[in-house]
Amino acid sequence: MKQLFLCILFMAWGCSKIDDSYKNLIEPGGRVYVEKAKAVVRPGYKxxxxxxxxxxxxxxxxxxxxWNNYSDSVLVxxxxxxDTISVPIMGxxxxxxxxxxxxxxxxxxxSVPVEVNGRAYGDSYLAxxxxxxxxxxAVWAGILTINWGAAAVYNGEVGLQLMYKDTAGAQKKxxxxxxxxxxxISDFAADTKFEYRSMFxxxxxxxxxxxxxxxxxxxIKLDKTKWSVVSFSDQHPEPGGGAAAVIDGTFTTRWHTQAIPSAAPYPHWVIVDMKSEQTFTQFGVERTNKDVPAGDARGPxxxxxxxxxxxxxxxxLGTFNFNRLANGEQLFPITSAASGRYFKxxxxxxxxxxxxxxxxxAYGF
Incomplete structure (x- = not known):
């Protein structure tokens, strides 16, 4: 019995000493904590x-x-x-x-502090x-057709913004x-250009x-529907043919040079009026498959x-080598910066x- 009394006394004394040690750290009534924010960081440009x-x-x-080790802060x-709290942090x-x-x-x-991590993007990412x-x-009969390469989806490309001038003269995006x-684009204004930018x-x-x-x-492959042939060296007359066939939009027709009563020798030439001034970047030339389905090798x-x-x-603008044995359009870059209404x-x-x-x-801008 005596031993039990001493044990209880010791325990009481021990608890009293512990309370004395920690009572200065305990607020009367207990500490009140506010509900913490379930925050995330949404990254942006700078x-x-x-x-x-x-x-x-x-x-x-x-x-x-x-942020910055508590050296910067914003109060909201x-x-x-x-319903939703959004705190923008700029610059x-x-x-x-x-x-x-x-x-x-x-x-x-x-509340207890909540730590979240995130990145600000900038010019290095953009570059x-x-x-x-x-x-x-290409433009044909006033209709602009653009074929796009693959988008950089792996870099976050979501699409692009295309800007052009319509037939009423208004800028469209x-x-x-x-x-x-x-x-x-069916309302593309003639003799204008388009611009675009990718979005990420x-x-x-x-x-x-x-x-x-x-x-x-x-x-841009220039619209040929308003072009006309104003002169040429020679041609062999045939329905749907002649020198004008080289600007009719199809390689299934042909310009066949004079064959009767005797074949006209080289050079053979044609002058085209484009109706408005253009600046060339390259020319496209293609052999025909008229009467020769596998391709006519009598090109220059x-x-x-x-x-x-x-x-x-x-x-x-230069002299170029043409592969008369190859099918398909062959492209020839123009290195001289020049513009004009006519080409020969x-x-x-x-x-x-x-x-x-x-x-x-012709391609250009």
Whole structure:
């Protein structure tokens, strides 16, 4: 019995000593903690947004977000009817950040701190991106057709913004998704160009869309529907043929040079009026398959292109080698920066006196 009494006495004394040691750390009535924020970081271009749903605790009155080891912070008030709290933080450098979020009631009680991490994107990220590739662009009868290369979905490309002038003279902007392989614009203004820029989301949770600068396509296949042949060296008369066949939009017709009563020798030439001034970047030449389904090999070996503003004074754009044995359009870049309303195509040499050709096209801006 005596031993039991001593044990109880010792325990009481021990508890008293423990209470004396910790009583200065305990607030009377206990510490009040406010409901913490269930926050996430939404990345953006030189900024982020710290976002969380409104707390179920009606006493949550405000919040404070800290970063850079508490050296920077922003205080926000929270309205009673606010479903989502979004705290934008602007002017950030391109790097990863750690943010601390605390919520408060109107008595100054705070939540436990919540740590969230996220990245602000910047010019280095933007410089690594590129506008979507244009496989081809052509205008025919006022309709612009653009064939797009694959979108950089792995880099977050969501689509692109296409800007052009319509037939009424108004600027139009349309969205082209990252899954759309072609665009057909039926109200494209004649003799104008289009611009476009790709759009990126750096993250599926990103707070904004990042745009590349507008890029202009240099190689639009020019509309030939208003062009006309104003003169030519020679031609063999046949229905649907003649020198004008090289600008009718199909290689299934042909320009067959004079064959009767005797074949006209090289050179063979044609002058085309484009009706408006154009700047060339390249020419396209294609042999015909008329009467020779596998392709007619009587095309030229070499040709020359000249350009003129008035059909009087001409500038030489170069001499080129043509593969008369190959099917499909062959492209020939123009290195001289020149513009004009007329161009002259001169077939210089071939295997014999005759020349047969399917189509001539021009690309430019």
């Amino acid at each position: 900024k982020v947004a710290i976002v969380w749903p409104r707390a179920s605790d009606p006493n949550v009155h405000s919040a404070k977000v800290y 008030n929270i309205a009673a009817n606010q 950030l450098q391109e790097q990863y950040y750690t943010f601390i979020v605390k919520t408060f009631d109107n008595k100054g009680n705070s 690594a991106l590129a506008n979507r590739f244009v496989s081809s662009a 349309i969205f082209v998704s990252n899954t759309q392989s072609a665009s057909v 989301l750096a993250d599926s949770n990103a707070v904004d869309t990042i745009y590349k600068e507008y890029g202009r396509v240099r190689d 070996n070499t040709f020359q292109v000249l350009i003129s503003k008035d059909n009087i004074t001409w500038m030489d 195509f001169v077939a210089l040499t071939g295997e014999g006196p005759l020349m047969v050709l399917g189509e001539i096209s």
